[in-house]
Amino acid sequence: MPKGQIAHRHKALFIGIGAVALLLVGAGAGVVLLLSGAYSTAATKQHFGITYRILELGLRYSVASNAEDIVVPDLGRVANVNIGYACYRRYCVQCHGAPGVARDPLGRGQLPSPSSLSESARDWPAAHLFYVTQQGVRMSGMPAWEYRISSEGLWSTVAYLKAMPFMTVAQHRELDESSADETCPAPTAAAAYTRERTQIMFRQYACDNCHIIGGMVGPKTHVGPSLKGWRERKYIAGVLPNTRENLVRWIVAPQDFSPHTMMPDLDVIEPHARQMARYLMTEE
Structure with a gap:
């Protein structure tokens, strides 16, 4: 075998060994940090900036990937904003608030802090909002509502979310009054057993x-x-x-x-x- 090929293989081998060694050192450092208790799990300590950005980026890519096959119905035909707000009022306002409505202490003391959905609803497609509402977000405090809210209720919640950024406080108060007798529909059936x-x-x-x-x-x-x-x-x-x-x-x-x-x-x-x-x- 020519000396050049031997040298190239040796170089590739050393690079591979170095990469594995770096991974092992990084994993070992992570274990030491974990077991030392130096990493704070307190909800009063914010994530590092890079950690926050990576989690946010990962969330957006994950939701986009998993929601790509969701077919958004005609929300004006199958959804009811009053029912959507009834669901939001029962399950969501405590953490996310609403126009002119403060979050409960439960929602103010979490980390990461539940976002104001006025901005998310404006920026995120309806399919993404449906997926997050239905499936939740792991390790964030965001519950999955698939087993508590019917499909009609979930799409109605999405319809409300898409309307909310454009409501004034007065309009939102009118919606609260007009939907006072509405209830959030629970599922009445289950998917095939698995x-x-x-x-x-x-x-x-x-x-x-x-x-x-x-x-x-x-x-x-x-x-x-x-x-x-x-x-x-x-x-x-x-x-x-x-x-x-x-x-x-x-x-x-x-x-x-x-x-x-x-x-x-x-x-x-x-x-x-x-x-x-x-x-x-x-x-x-």
Whole structure:
């Protein structure tokens, strides 16, 4: 082999080794920083400027990529701004505020701080707003509303968001009064059963915050009993025979069967409860 080729291969090898070494050093430094406790997780400490810009850039590219197949309907035909504001008033104004309406203390104390949606609604396409409202944003405090608001309610919320930047305070107060009797529609059906979607349901109803659930990654919490091997149980909370139909009834309204149970009513709709029961009854 010619000396030139040998030298070129040696150079490539050294560059590769150097790159791996740099990655290992960087990873090691990150582990040391993490374990030392030097990196503050306090919500009163702002991210570094570069961290903030990278997260913002990553958010925009991620939303654009995931929302590209969303078909935006004719919002003037299928959406209702009054219903959209009813959803916004119930679920969003606490963190984001509205024209002439302050955020609740909950929304003021978060980091990153929830943005004013007047600017986002003006700058972001409707498909992007729908995706973020439906799916949420991980590790930001932005919830996913897919399992609490119907498709009609989500698109109506988008219609409201697109109208909001152009409202005066007086116009917004009129909307608040005219929509006083409106309610935000909840889903009435569930998509076809899949194991993965049902795991999302468990997380969206915060079931894994109290229970260990078979097949799921989550906190190792023992607030409530483990749900692993559920189909082997004889009774549900000691009050109902453990059948799939009884499990559905328990998930929807546990305190109807055991008034002093620590299990709260989580507003689980029956189609979701049926999929949860199916999962638990078939999971090893």
